[in-house]
Amino acid sequence: MKSFLLAGAMLAVSGPAFAQEPVFDAHVHLHKGEASIPDYEAQLKAANLKVAGFSAMWFGGPHQAPEGKIEQTRANNDTLIAMAARHPGMLPVATVHPYDGAAAVAELERVAARGVKVLKIHPHTQRFDAADPRVLTLAKRAGELGVVVMMDNAAILPGDCEKLFNLALAAPKTRFLFAHMGGLNFRFWNILPLARTAENLFGNNIYFDISGGxxxxxxxxxxxxxxxxxxxxxxxxxxxxxxxxxLTLPATLAALDKLGLSEAEKAKIRYANAKRLFGLE
Incomplete structure (x- = not known):
């Protein structure tokens, strides 16, 4: 998939008027495993669109191991890491189940040593409480290892935004990427400007992807x-x-272009912020 390794490459798009800037897609599901990658490439090709890279995860597919299946989790993470080695530009997003406790932390440490930069955990899909102490333990260790913790924030569950906010406050050295920016409950996150004014409260460690929203x-x-x-x-x-x-990346970029943001703002959202957060080359 050399088409993804386009460092410094520009978007060449027909149809919708996308800006000619690099793009990193921070939220891609491999529901069919490696067979999902040609499908992902096809929706890009149909829009004459190229990307600098993408984050890929299992969630929603058969490769997501439930609580208590740590051996399966390890095997699935290894499969994802190997897949990324075959597809330059793919950033593998590992997972564990927080309720596996010490075994989950050990697996986090193992994949971090193998170069994984992002851990995805999903309160709704994995059926855990984001306020559980085991989640905080895992998140703090991720911060110590320099691993970004990605979590679903579509506000599907009651108290979703509030629990994630409290988690980020309790683990200030961990960088969190909250997917979907609260969904239709995005208004909650307007608390952040006030939180930044409170001394010793908020470490500015929360990032968002705006997929779907x-x-x-x-x-x-x-x-x-x-x-x-x-x-x-x-x-x-x-x-x-x-x-x-x-959803497709072309449709998402078209939606971004409708918002009336400046070109400088869109350039950060499309690529520069991901480059900084994930340490992309």
């Missing part, structure tokens, strides 16, 4: 408020993600 907000009555929220949480803390295969 941007597709809903663009061209809607809530668009202006969505843009206001993006700027309140900080343009430097927002990434683009497609949530493929549920």
């Amino acid at each position: 941007v597709n809903i907000a663009a061209g809607s009555p809530i668009q202006d408020e969505f843009v206001w929220t993006i700027r309140n949480v900080g343009i430097d803390n927002v990434l683009i993600g497609s949530d493929f295969p549920q």
Whole structure:
């Protein structure tokens, strides 16, 4: 998949008027394992679109091991790491189940030693409580290892945003990437400008991808408020993600272009922020 290794490459797009800037897709699901990658490439090719890279994870597919299946989790993480080695530009996103406790922490340490930069855990899909102490233990260790903790934040579960906010406060040395920026509950995150004014409270360690939410907000009555929220949480803390295969990257970029953000703001969201957060070359 050399088409993904386009460091410094520009987007060449026909159809929708995408800006000619590099893009990193921070949210791609491999529901069918490696067979999902040609499908991902196909939706890019159909839009004459190229990307600098993408984050890939198992969630939603058969490769996601449940609690108590740590051997299966290890095997699946190894498969994902090997897959990334075959597909330059793919950033493997490992997972563990927080309720596996010490075994989950040990697996996090193992994959971090193998170069994994992102850990994805999903309170809804994996059926755990984000306020559970085992989640905090795992998150703090990720911070010590320099691993970004990606968590679903579609506000599917009651108290989703509040629990994630408290988790980030309790683990200030860990960088969190909250997917979907709260979904239709994105308004909650406008608390961040106030949190930043409180001495010794907030370490500015929260990042967001706007997958899904941007597709809903663009061209809607809530668009202006969505843009206001993006700027309140900080343009430097927002990434683009497609949530493929549920949504496509071309559709997501088209939605981003409808928001009325400046070209400088969109350039950060499309690529620069991911480059900084993930340490991309």
